[in-house]
Amino acid sequence: xxxxxSFRRCPVADSNALVGMSSVPISAADLAAAVGDRTDxxxxxxxxxxxxxxxxxxxxxLHYEAYEAMADEVLREITAEAMDRFSAGEIAxxxxxxxxxxxxxxxxxxxxxxxxxxxFDSVRYVIEAIKVRxxxxxxxxxxxxxxxxxxxxxxxxxxxxxxxxxxxxxx
Numbered sequence: 001x002x003x004x005x006s007f008r009r010c011p012v013a014d015s016n017a018l019v020g021m022s023s024v025p026i027s028a029a030d031l032a033a034a035v036g037d038r039t040d041x042x043x044x045x046x047x048x049x050x051x052x053x054x055x056x057x058x059x060x061x062l063h064y065e066a067y068e069a070m071a072d073e074v075l076r077e078i079t080a081e082a083m084d085r086f087s088a089g090e091i092a093x094x095x096x097x098x099x100x101x102x103x104x105x106x107x108x109x110x111x112x113x114x115x116x117x118x119x120f121d122s123v124r125y126v127i128e129a130i131k132v133r134x135x136x137x138x139x140x141x142x143x144x145x146x147x148x149x150x151x152x153x154x155x156x157x158x159x160x161x162x163x164x165x166x167x168x169x170x171x
Contacts, residue, residue, distance in 0.1 A: 018092035019079050020072045028108040031092040036112030040089040044119040046127060048107040050100045058143040062106065064097045066136040071095070078129040088113045088122040095136065 018034055028045035036043050050062050079091040089112040096106050107130065111122035131152075141147040 018090075019075045020094060021066055021068050021075075021097050022094045023096070023098050026094040026096060026105050026108045028105070028110055031094065031108050031110035035090040035092050035110050037089065039114060040112040040119075041114055042116040042119040043110060043112045044116070044123045045110040046108070046123045047105045048127065050102050050104045050106055052102050054140060057140070059102065060141045060143050061102065062100045063139040063141065063147075064095075064100065064106070064136055065139075066095075066097050066134075068097070070135045074134050075130070078126055078133065081129070082111070082122040082125045085125065086113065086118040086121045088118055091122055091126065093126055093130075095130065095134065097136070 018031065028047040032043050032045040050059070052059055075093055075095065079093055082088060082091055091109070091111045093109045094107070096104070100106055107127065109123050109126050111119045111126070113119040113122065137152070138150045139147055140150060
């Protein structure tokens with residue numbers, strides 16, 4: 001059985017990429033079917049969907065914008081880190097850009113590994129890293145006709161005693 005994906009990066013088509021941004025609908029089931037081999041005993045998938053409410057407000061739809069070239073690179077870095085850290089067999093991740101309606105999948109992740117713990121840990125690592133590091137902006141549109149850009153999670157900073165590369169630290 002051959003694996004066929006119909007994903008496109010934003011906005012350029014790249015149907016073979018298992019990691020990247022997408023301007024078309026995505027599915028964790030499609031990603032799960034594309035990862036793993038006979039040595040993997042586990043495949044874990046995750047879908048993050050647009051929900052009808054956020055922080056007590058009725059949401060009509062979301063709009064995602066991304067610095068696409070950087071976003072693709074960050075997604076590749078995150079998946080490589082998870083594969084190294086948890087010995088995953090393969091990881092696929094797609095994040096939507098553009099306008100999404102309630103129930104649409106905003107992010108899909110699938111990881112394969114010889115054992116379930118590594119697959120679960122890999123998926124969890126990827127989604128948590130995306131929330132902190134992915135250069136993507138989200139605007140919610142509400143049922144009352146208003147909208148606002150949501151604040152992201154600020155990436156962790158290096159400790160004050162740690163100097164930038166090439167400089168001496170205070171410690």
